[in-house]
Amino acid sequence: MKKYFIQYQPFLLFLGKFFLAYLMLTVIYQFYLNTVGDSIDAITENVARLTENTANFFGVKITTIKDYMHYNIIYRGKVTARIIEGCNAISVIILFISFVIAFSGKLKQTLLFVLGGSLFIYILNIVRIVVLSVLMYYYPAQEHILHGVIFPLIIYGAVFILWVIWVNKFSKYATKTTK
Template structure:
């Protein structure tokens, strides 16, 4: 048994760090979300920011783009070209994707400064890409409403998770302690 533990120690350390960091960040985020009352259609601040920033991007293409609160559910209505196109819910703010990204980077330990810088860079990049994703999705839904499942359910999740996967590859191969050991 001891041999197995020693043999799989790097994997077990990775798994332990990932699970612990994911749980801590998820619990912190959930405690933040618990401050909002969904039964009163309250929306968390991150979701409102994402909705407003997405509407700002859309307003570059059409001045009739804006957000408004949804009065019956915890979401923000996104209006494009004067038409209600989509609702932005908590899951649209990409915080859960960012938590997954951060947990993986922490699990594949790197130098402290590199880790912090990469987490900040990756978080900002994911946020910006998510805003672009939502804006493009709204344009797509406006132009091709019959392709909602393909756009919302397949293409755009593939883009955001694909970018996160590429960031992970860069982290593991360039900045993690594993990368420095394999280069030598």
């Protein structure tokens, strides 16, 4: 049995670091959510504000109106989407950070990549919400494919590309590959 632990040590270390980071970040986020109680958390409020500001900056007149536990997005007088806590991309960012930590490299590079990648995911998510809100006005019957397939594919695809860049360029494993 010891032979297998030694043989698969890099993989087991990766799994251990990934799940530990994921668990810790998820617990911290859940603690944060529990502190806000029955109201919309500040991160989701910020996503709603930035969605409206980003759309308006590009000439797309979108309004966000606070409802009980979400924001309604209004485009051309019609509610086309809602922003709930799950729309703030924090769960995707936690997944991203956990993977980077599991394949950690030098501390400074890791921190810079985590910060830059998280910011990129956050901004991409806001753009995703703007585009989705407009498309839902014109193609409401395609909600499942737009919200459930295409846009998750875009955001998770971007995260996957960031992971590939991290592993190949910056992680401690990148320097061990021959070129």
